[in-house]
Amino acid sequence: MSDTAVTIVLGTRPEIIKLAPVIDACEERGVGYSVVHTGQHYSEELDAVFFDQLELPTPDHNLAVGSGSHSAQTGAMIREIESVFLDEEPEVVLVQGDTNTVLAGSIAASKLDCVLGHVEAGLRSFDRGMPEEVNRVLADHAADYLFCPTDQAARYLREEGVPVDRIEVTGNTIVDSVIGYRDxxxxxxxxxxxxxxxxxxxxxxxxxxxxxxxxxxxxxxxxxxxxxxxxxxxxxxxxxxxxxxxxxxxxxxxxxxxxxxxxxxxxxxxxxxxxxxxxxxxxxxxxxxxxxxxxxxxxxxxxxxxxxxxxxxxxxxxxxxxxxxxxxxxxxxxxxxGTDWENPFGDGRAADRILDLVGVGPATSVGGVSG
Known part of the structure; x- marks a missing residue:
């Protein structure tokens, strides 16, 4: 049995930014984790800069899938991600957003009966012509934990018949990153x-x-x-x-x-x-x-x-x-x-809430959030 409690699957620069707070929270709690980089965004130079600036460890697995048609790219990712899951046997798999990486990670996790958490769940454009819309809908309905950035996102999921015990409003991890790195x-x-x-x-x-x-x-x-x-x-x-x-x-x-x-x-x-x-x-x-x-x-x-x-x-x-x-x-x-509006995406503690909810590492006292 592996010591990996959480496997984090990412592949694009926005995913790196939004999952960086979750990686940091795993480090702070002493949680065993691994990072799988699919290479969907395949600019090695820019990716290296992002990991360096955010002071993140080098990914444990770099699949270097690169470009291709949506189907070819997603299929290649599924095959490689499945191999990692079989080797590591993580307690929880986390994906974020709406990319082909998210879809591939979600399919691989669900086929192996891994516990799957979708960070930034419940977003809807209601435009099925967008590949991202299809990806996010499928990931949501495959996931065991749906970590919604706002109350509106949670409502969309309930309206689609997702069981309410899978849905949690955590805030958006982008607030964690923006607050943490703005200065x-x-x-x-x-x-x-x-x-x-x-x-x-x-x-x-x-x-x-x-x-x-x-x-x-x-x-x-x-x-x-x-x-x-x-x-x-x-x-x-x-x-x-x-x-x-x-x-x-x-x-x-x-x-x-x-x-x-x-x-x-x-x-x-x-x-x-x-x-x-x-x-x-x-x-x-x-x-x-x-x-x-x-x-x-x-x-x-x-x-x-x-x-x-x-x-x-x-x-x-x-x-x-x-x-x-x-x-x-x-x-x-x-x-x-003007600019006098209230941030609707939470208080910058989304990563802690996510790890509290999946039950890895020592719990914090951040409590709930209303988006």
């Missing part, structure tokens, strides 16, 4: 000086989702809308561009508007610094919607829906699609409304 980012990051940026005098753009950047008309419209607002407001826009998006710019022969400056993808501390000092964030990322909300930075979401409705409910986020007029209107409204 360090302010102290150590040089990203503003390196890019000639002044706090509160620029906008941050992220756009990488396939439904946006793989569609020439949508991508062009998105960029035109952001650039139009930049020209109107006099604010510069900095765009840490995802490799997929850069490839599409070249493939579609899209001329990037002069108001938008691209930079390389950023490590966690630098990106956190950009988010916290931007006047406004434009994004199609679910995680960035959360982080901007926690940091008090207004957000405009360049999608037709969101699985983070809490950010809209508290007034931190506007979901506008990719039409230029709608983007500009949403940005104006976001800036006019």
């Amino acid at each position: 360090l980012a302010a102290e150590k990051s040089r990203v503003l000086a390196e890019n000639d940026l002044t706090a509160d005098e620029f906008c941050l753009l992220t756009a990488h989702r396939a439904e946006n950047v793989d569609d020439r008309a949508r991508f062009s419209s998105l960029l035109d809308g952001v650039a139009g607002f930049a020209s109107e407001s006099g604010l510069d826009v900095v765009y840490p561009i995802h490799p997929r998006a850069r490839e599409r710019l070249d493939e579609f022969e899209i001329d990037l508007p002069s108001a938008i400056t691209t930079v390389e993808p950023q490590d966690f501390l630098d990106f956190l610094r950009l988010e916290s000092t931007a006047r406004l964030v434009f994004t199609d990322s679910g995680g960035v919607q959360e982080e901007a909300c926690i940091l008090g930075t207004p957000c405009v979401t360049l999608r037709d829906n969101t699985e983070r409705p809490e950010t809209v409910d508290v007034g931190a986020n506007r979901v506008v699609g990719v039409g230029p007029d709608a983007i500009a209107a949403g940005a104006r409204d976001a800036l006019d409304a």
